[in-house]
Every structure is written in C-alpha cells, then in structure tokens.
Amino acid sequence: VTEFGISPNGEIVSVTTKPSSEPTMLKFQSSESSLKISWSEPVYQANGIKIEDYRVVLKDSVGQVVADQQVQDVTNIKFDNLNAVTKYIVTVKAIAEFIRKDSATNTTKKIHEYSHPATLIAFTAANPLNPNSFQANADYYSVTLDLGKSNITQVPRVTGYVVRYSLMDSTGQNIKPGTSRTQSFPGNNDPKKIIGLASGFTYGLEVQEITTVGKSIFSSPMFIIRTDPRATNGGYIQWTNWSVCNRICGPGQQTRSRTCTNPEPSNGGTNCESLGQSSQTKNCNLKSCFETNIQECSWTSVITVVGNGPVKVKQSLWYL
Numbered sequence: 501v502t503e504f505g506i507s508p509n510g511e512i513v514s515v516t517t518k519p520s521s522e523p524t525m526l527k528f529q530s531s532e533s534s535l536k537i538s539w540s541e542p543v544y545q546a547n548g549i550k551i552e553d554y555r556v557v558l559k560d561s562v563g564q565v566v567a568d569q570q571v572q573d574v575t576n577i578k579f580d581n582l583n584a585v586t587k588y589i590v591t592v593k594a595i596a597e598f599i600r601k602d603s604a605t606n607t608t609k610k611i612h613e614y615s616h617p618a619t620l621i622a623f624t625a626a627n628p629l630n631p632n633s634f635q636a637n638a639d640y641y642s643v644t645l646d647l648g649k650s651n652i653t654q655v656p657r658v659t660g661y662v663v664r665y666s667l668m669d670s671t672g673q674n675i676k677p678g679t680s681r682t683q684s685f686p687g688n689n690d691p692k693k694i695i696g697l698a699s700g701f702t703y704g705l706e707v708q709e710i711t712t713v714g715k716s717i718f719s720s721p722m723f724i725i726r727t728d729p730r731a732t733n734g735g736y737i738q739w740t741n742w743s744v745c746n747r748i749c750g751p752g753q754q755t756r757s758r759t760c761t762n763p764e765p766s767n768g769g770t771n772c773e774s775l776g777q778s779s780q781t782k783n784c785n786l787k788s789c790f791e792t793n794i795q796e797c798s799w800t801s802v803i804t805v806v807g808n809g810p811v812k813v814k815q816s817l818w819y820l
Contacts, residue, residue: 506598506599507597507598513598533580533581533582533583533584534582535558535579535582535590536577536578536579537577537578537592538577550596551594551595551596552572552595552596553595554570554571554572554592554593554594554595555568555569555570555571555592555593555594555595556569556571556577556591556592556593557569557590557591557593558579558588558589559589559591560586561586563589566579566582566588567579570595593613594613595613596612596613598610732763732765732766733765733769733770734760734764734765734769734770734772735760735762735772735775736758736759736760736772736775736776736778737758737759737761739756739757740756740757740758741756742754742755742756742782743755743756745784745785747785749788749789750785750787750788751783751785751786752783752784752785753784754781754782754783754784755779755780755781756779756780757778757779757780758778760772760778
C-alpha cells in the first residue's frame with residue numbers, strides 16, 4: 501500500500517508499507533494483566549520524508565481507548581494493568597507529515613499518521629503462570645502462525661492444535677456466526693504453519709489445543725489477526741478504433757477512447773489519470789468541400805425555336 505503526496509518542503513514523497521512478498525509482522529506476549537507488543541522494522545518505507553515516531557493505540561472490545569503511546573523503539577511496547585481474558589485491539593501508526601492531493605476534488609490534506617495494514621486483536625491470558633506468546637506474520641493473502649514456542653503448546657499430552665478462522669463482521673472486531681473453517685496441525689514438533697486466506701477479506705483466528713484423550717485443554721481465543729484488502733491501482737484497456745469522421749467534407753474530427761477497467765481501481769487504489777488521457781481526437785477531411793466534391797453530372801439540352809428559322813440547340817454542362 502503506497503500513499504503519495506508532497507512534503508512540507510514541496511518534494512514529491514511516498515510512504516509504503518511492506519509488499520505482500522515481505523509480510524507485515526505483529527507479535528505479542530500476554531500475561532494476566534499485561535500485553536507486550538512488537539513489530540518488524542521497518543514496517544514502513546519512506547521516500548522523501550522522515551518517519552519520526554510510531555503511535556501505538558490500545559482499545560478495549562467496545563472501542564474505548566485504554567492506552568495511547570508515542571514511541572521510537574518498535575520493540576517491547578508494554579501495556580500494564582489490564583483485565584484478564586479480555587480482548588484488546590492494537591493499532592500501529594507511523595507519524596510523519598506530508599500533504600496528500602485529491603485530484604477529484606482539487607483539495608489537499610495534511611497527513612500526520614499512516615496506518616499499519618494489519619490490526620492485532622490480542623487477549624490477555626487467564627493464567628499468569630502460563631502466558632500466551634504467539635507470533636503471526638500477516639500479508640494480504642495468508643497468516644503464518646508460530647505456536648510451538650508457546651508454553652501452552654509445549655505442555656505434556658498436547659498432540660496438536662486446531663486453528664479456527666472466520667470472517668469478521670463490518671466492524672472488523674467480531675466473528676461472523678456460521679463462517680468458520682478449521683485446520684488441524686501437530687503440536688510441539690511442527691510449529692510454523694501457513695493458513696491461506698482470500699484476498700480482500702477480514703478474518704479472525706482462534707487457537708485450540710488437542711490432547712491425547714481428544715479433549716481441548718485450552719479453548720479460549722488467543723489472538724485475532726486482521727488482514728486488510730490490498731489497494732489495486734487502475735489500468736487502461738486498449739484504445740478503441742478511430743471513429744468515422746464526423747463530416748463528409750471540410751474540417752472534421754475523429755475520436756477514440758479507453759476505459760480504466762484493466763483493472764478497475766479498488767480499495768483506495770489510484771485511478772488512471774497519471775497514465776494519460778482516456779480519450780483522444782484528431783482532425784480529418786482537411787480539404788474544402790469545393791475542392792473535394794466537384795464532379796461532372798450530365799449534359800442538358802435546351803431547344804429554342806425562333807420563328808420559322810433553323811432550330812438552335814444549346815447544351816450546358818452542370819456541376820455539383
């Protein structure tokens with residue numbers, strides 16, 4: 501996801517999150533009353549501007565801001581004095597300053613914060629002696645889970661775990677009923693697994709453990725990773741053929757056009773304005789009608805009888 505603009509000094513700049521080939525990484529470690537957050541650096545790539553700080557905001561399940569920190573160090577951001585087994589929403593933003601121009605409305609807007617493409621929804625642990633410690637690398641198509649280092653997955657008798665992933669509702673915070681799918685993986689010996697998700701959808705993930713007796717020893721949701729749709733920039737189709745000249749003689753015009761549907765812009769992607777015009781015209785039939793349309797039509801005869809004299813025949817040649 502790239503956003504273009506102009507720096508306060510008038511330079512053209514861009515802020516780019518990592519592309520899908522370099523997945524965004526958000527990591528958390530939770531205890532009964534705290535969450536420790538970190539993410540991969542650099543999450544953002546800046547061209548022409550300096551990202552000065554990061555802003556980390558923690559909200560509760562109803563969207564109320566619990567904590568708001570502005571930091572330079574991207575590791576070990578800790579939130580304390582939290583409620584046990586409670587869902588918290590963590591968002592990360594880069595703080596910079598540039599001006600974004602909206603060509604459609606011919607307006608400008610000063611940007612101070614640029615959002616991370618993924619939002620982490622984490623849960624505090626129920627047992628302070630058995631904290632959750634998971635890592636998820638989320639791009640626009642998949643989530644990589646690393647559960648093997650967790651104390652929970654390393655306890656005796658755990659033979660595997662089940663990952664349930666479901667579509668989220670329009671708020672991006674709650675799981676939609678009836679949309680769940682599950683995948684099962686072995687425990688303790690194959691910790692990293694990739695779960696493929698459909699591009700452009702928002703999914704939540706839960707983790708459960710399977711014991712040797714076939715029962716779950718821990719079924720509380722551990723975390724939810726939300727992947728945002730990738731922005732798609734628009735592209736033109738091929739030019740249409742030139743139209744027939746709009747006049748049969750004298751100065752006329754021909755036109756051709758193309759549409760921004762290859763592909764259509766979506767999810768905040770740019771339109772085709774930067775790729776050139778959507779229509780073109782050219783002149784045709786430059787010669788005048790008099791020069792180009794004179795043609796001999798036919799002879800006409802006019803017979804005139806004057807008295808008893810000879811008959812006179814007058815012939816005329818008409819032109820159009």
